[in-house]
Amino acid sequence: QMRAAVRHVASLFPTAIISGRSRDKVFDFVKLTELYYAGSHGMDIMGPIRKSESNGHHVECVRSTDSEVKQLS
């Protein structure tokens, strides 16, 4: 029910979850590709990317700061 509510909000507004946990952990909890995720207190950020601007139906999370974060660790 909560997931459906967040998905609905994300269909109306850009929506982000910001957490102190790792981004992967948060994504595993939430499992919604429509959102922005900021893990590790904002050190690792992933956002939704539309595959096709024309139909807007294929949304995937593909942009991430993972490689930059790994360089800092």
Ligand SMILES: O=P(O)(O)OC[C@H]1O[C@H](O[C@H]2O[C@H](CO)[C@@H](O)[C@H](O)[C@H]2O)[C@H](O)[C@@H](O)[C@@H]1O
């Ligand atoms: O409430 P959140 O914003 O989701 O943050 C909760 C805490 O997340 C991080 O700690 C958690 O992950 C750590 C590393 O895996 C783990 O050691 C810890 O037990 C978890 O609670 C973050 O480091 C904390 O600052 C946040 O409060």
